[in-house]
Structure formats: structure tokens, C-alpha cells
Amino acid sequence: MLNTVYQLKRPRQFEVAFKEMEIDDRQVIVRPTRLSICHADQRYYQGARAEEILRQKLPMALIHEGIGKVIYDPTGTFEIGTEVVMIPNRPVEKDDIIAENYLRSSKFCASSMDGFLQEYVQAVPDRFVRLPQGINPTVAAYTELVSVSFHAINRFLRFSHERRDVIGVWGDGNLGYITSLLLKKMLPDSKIYIFGVTENKLSDFTFADGTYCVNEIPADMQIDHAFECVGGGAASKAINQIIDYIHPEGTISILGVSEDPAPINTRMVLEKGLRIFGSSRSGRSDYEGLLQLYEEHPEVVSYLENIMGAEVEVRDVKDITRAFEMDIHKLMGKTVMIWNE
Missing domain, CATH: 3.40.50.720 (NAD(P)-binding Rossmann-like Domain)
Structure with a gap:
């Protein structure tokens, strides 16, 4: 299966890459729908990281905050069409003391591997959390930050x-x-x-x-x-x-x-x-606890709507660039790309 990946090639320049995605019986495939731009994404986009780091990590797809819909699940964990929050942390081991987000072996989307700025995102089922019904999807897009x-x-x-x-x-x-x-x-x-x-x-x-x-x-x-x-x-x-x-x-x-x-x-x-x-990043248990908090206290989601910034429909590289440039000049609020809908 061919996947379209939108990578930052160098500061302020995105390019389209096509990568083969191997389908197996262990991994779920999700189509991203809303993606939120983070300060970390902007540091890469603007070239605000050290030159050595940029050379090491680029080209790379940005974005580690987002939601999507399940399009394929051979594990039976999710029904097709289920809305999920995507977890960017990708641990490869477990430790009884050190949490998954602090293990040095863990990878992280849009940092040590391609982020969510792609047509499809593939991962094992526990890297996705079912999104409760009724939550504003734009607020849900920046669940990772929360x-x-x-x-x-x-x-x-x-x-x-x-x-x-x-x-x-x-x-x-x-x-x-x-x-x-x-x-x-x-x-x-x-x-x-x-x-x-x-x-x-x-x-x-x-x-x-x-x-x-x-x-x-x-x-x-x-x-x-x-x-x-x-x-x-x-x-x-x-x-x-x-x-x-x-x-x-x-x-x-x-x-x-x-x-x-x-x-x-x-x-x-x-x-x-x-x-x-x-404290840095988070793990699956944090997503589960937070989404439970949203369900028990819907007023929290209402307050989080106050930091909604621009919502930008994105279909191509030009739109992605426009969204990032708009985000640079915002005073406050989260810029969310409406992606693939």
C-alpha cells in the first residue's frame, strides 16, 4: 500500500514523498482528519533548531497532535470509522520503573520518526485511543498537548x-x-x-x-x-x-x-x-485519564475551546505552508489543520 507523506525537507519547504506501507495483522491504519500545530513543529519549520539537529532529522513529516478515523483494523480493536486520538509516543520496550515517555529507546512522531502529516498513520492498537462522542473535534486535535x-x-x-x-x-x-x-x-x-x-x-x-x-x-x-x-x-x-x-x-x-x-x-x-x-510528553494512561475527565467534566472542553485558533482546510503542500505561516503570526490559540476530510 502506497502512503503519501508530507515531509519538511528544509526550513519552510515541504515536499511530497511516497512510501510503501506494509499491511500486517498486528497494526491499525488510521486516516488523520484534524492535525494541530505545536511549538515544536514550528521550531523545525522555522529552522530554530541547531543546524546539526536539522541535518540529522530532516526530511521528516511534522505534527504529533491529531485525531483520525480507523480505516483498517485486523485486530478487531476498533470498528471501521471509529474516531481516535493518535498517540505519538512509540515505545519498543516496557520498564517497571521508567514510564514509556521517558524511555530513551522510545521513538516519537515528528521528532525521531515521521509525524502525522501523512495520508495514513499505522501503529499497533494501543497507540490509538477511542474518542468519546460529543467532544469538539478541533479541541480533540490538541489532546496531546493537554x-x-x-x-x-x-x-x-x-x-x-x-x-x-x-x-x-x-x-x-x-x-x-x-x-x-x-x-x-x-x-x-x-x-x-x-x-x-x-x-x-x-x-x-x-x-x-x-x-x-x-x-x-x-x-x-x-x-x-x-x-x-x-x-x-x-x-x-x-x-x-x-x-x-x-x-x-x-x-x-x-x-x-x-x-x-x-x-x-x-x-x-x-x-x-x-x-x-x-515533565515531558505523556503516555497512553494519560490520554485515557484525560478523556475520562472530558466525559465527567464537559465544561473543561468548553474552556479549551477558548484557545482554538485558526482552522485551516489543508489539501496540499501549499495549504500546509499557509497554515504554518498563519500559525507564526497568531497571538494565542492552537492552529488546527482540517486534514483529509
């Missing part, structure tokens, strides 16, 4: 002490919005404060208990724990500001991705006895 926050919060619940009266979230972008929304739903007795730089963005956090500009934080502000959702060049400033305002023995969850090392105030980390942990 699952990363869900994963980080569950790890936080394992690592942090039980005094969780006040939790701060640094970052007023998509990741900060998602993380604080899930925190408010999963920890309803905690006060969730958001710290950002743009008043217009902060005004969207209507579910939060308070929002603050990072340059106007009250001097008496104190928090029990914090999530850093900034990344990039501002990550260091955000982490150090958290260290200033957090109570001793608090826990700091780092979620923002930075290309360069971020210097932090280790002296105060030691003096306060802080616990800092990082």
Missing part, C-alpha cells in the same frame, strides 16, 4: 507534600492556560494564581482565583507549589521568580521547553529545600 499537562499534574500529586492551598502557574500562553485549567478542576480546593506578562491574555483565565503581571506581584505573595509554563529565553527569570515566592519545601514543576540552559538560584533552592522536577 495530556502533557495532565501527566505533569499527576506526577506533581505524587511528588509534592499535601499542603496545596495556593498553587502558582507562571505563563499566560496555551500551556499555562491548559495547566491552570486542569489544576482548578483536579484540585478544586486549591487556589490557582496565574502569573504572566500580557494583560489581555491574563483576562482569559476566568476560572482562576487570581491573575498577576510578573512585574506587579504583591510583596507578600506566597505560594505552596508552582508550575513553570514559560520556556524559551524567559524560563530562567520565571523559575527564579518562583523560587523567590514559594514556601520552603515546595515543589516546582518545569514544563516550558528551552533550547539553551537556564541558570537558576541554586542557593535558595538549597536553603528552602525545594523539589524541582521536569
Whole structure:
């Protein structure tokens, strides 16, 4: 079976490649329908990764957030036409201690193998999760991003002490919005404060208990724990500001991705006895738990509709390029490509 794969050949240049897809009795074939553009995709598209990395990984199909419909399933796991969320993490082994998304042997779509920007996606059944009925398909398209926050919060619940009266979230972008929304739903007795730089963005956090500009934080502000959702060049400033305002023995969850090392105030980390942990990607159990949360609390999906950005119909390379260029200039929100429908 011939598959059409849309690969990034070099920054800002896509090309069509045709690859043979071997059909066997173990793997499900899904036709992608909606694909969401992530910051990681943009770093490749804009050539913002190191030249050595670009030479090593390109050409490669981008996109690791998306949903699709099952068109072939010899395992009998899904009925034909079933809508599913596609899981980009592809483990090749199991470990009793290390989760699938942290195993160094695992591959990841649009990073160490072709992503979802192709006509068909093939994988074993557990790399797809049935999408509950009634969920906005555009919101469902960026389930992967939301699952990363869900994963980080569950790890936080394992690592942090039980005094969780006040939790701060640094970052007023998509990741900060998602993380604080899930925190408010999963920890309803905690006060969730958001710290950002743009008043217009902060005004969207209507579910939060308070929002603050990072340059106007009250001097008496104190928090029990914090999530850093900034990344990039501002990550260091955000982490150090958290260290200033957090109570001793608090826990700091780092979620923002930075290309360069971020210097932090280790002296105060030691003096306060802080616990800092990082989270990256997610696994099947996170998708299952998140989709269950969607079913039990449909208002979460309604809030996530607030970060819907442009919806772009995509049929060819020209349309893909247009979607990526539109995504560059957005202020906030997720750009979703309506693909193959």
C-alpha cells in the first residue's frame, strides 16, 4: 500500500514523498482528519533548531497532535470509522520503573520518526485511543498537548507534600492556560494564581482565583507549589521568580521547553529545600485519564475551546505552508489543520 507523506525537507519547504506501507495483522491504519500545530513543529519549520539537529532529522513529516478515523483494523480493536486520538509516543520496550515517555529507546512522531502529516498513520492498537462522542473535534486535535499537562499534574500529586492551598502557574500562553485549567478542576480546593506578562491574555483565565503581571506581584505573595509554563529565553527569570515566592519545601514543576540552559538560584533552592522536577510528553494512561475527565467534566472542553485558533482546510503542500505561516503570526490559540476530510 502506497502512503503519501508530507515531509519538511528544509526550513519552510515541504515536499511530497511516497512510501510503501506494509499491511500486517498486528497494526491499525488510521486516516488523520484534524492535525494541530505545536511549538515544536514550528521550531523545525522555522529552522530554530541547531543546524546539526536539522541535518540529522530532516526530511521528516511534522505534527504529533491529531485525531483520525480507523480505516483498517485486523485486530478487531476498533470498528471501521471509529474516531481516535493518535498517540505519538512509540515505545519498543516496557520498564517497571521508567514510564514509556521517558524511555530513551522510545521513538516519537515528528521528532525521531515521521509525524502525522501523512495520508495514513499505522501503529499497533494501543497507540490509538477511542474518542468519546460529543467532544469538539478541533479541541480533540490538541489532546496531546493537554495530556502533557495532565501527566505533569499527576506526577506533581505524587511528588509534592499535601499542603496545596495556593498553587502558582507562571505563563499566560496555551500551556499555562491548559495547566491552570486542569489544576482548578483536579484540585478544586486549591487556589490557582496565574502569573504572566500580557494583560489581555491574563483576562482569559476566568476560572482562576487570581491573575498577576510578573512585574506587579504583591510583596507578600506566597505560594505552596508552582508550575513553570514559560520556556524559551524567559524560563530562567520565571523559575527564579518562583523560587523567590514559594514556601520552603515546595515543589516546582518545569514544563516550558528551552533550547539553551537556564541558570537558576541554586542557593535558595538549597536553603528552602525545594523539589524541582521536569515533565515531558505523556503516555497512553494519560490520554485515557484525560478523556475520562472530558466525559465527567464537559465544561473543561468548553474552556479549551477558548484557545482554538485558526482552522485551516489543508489539501496540499501549499495549504500546509499557509497554515504554518498563519500559525507564526497568531497571538494565542492552537492552529488546527482540517486534514483529509
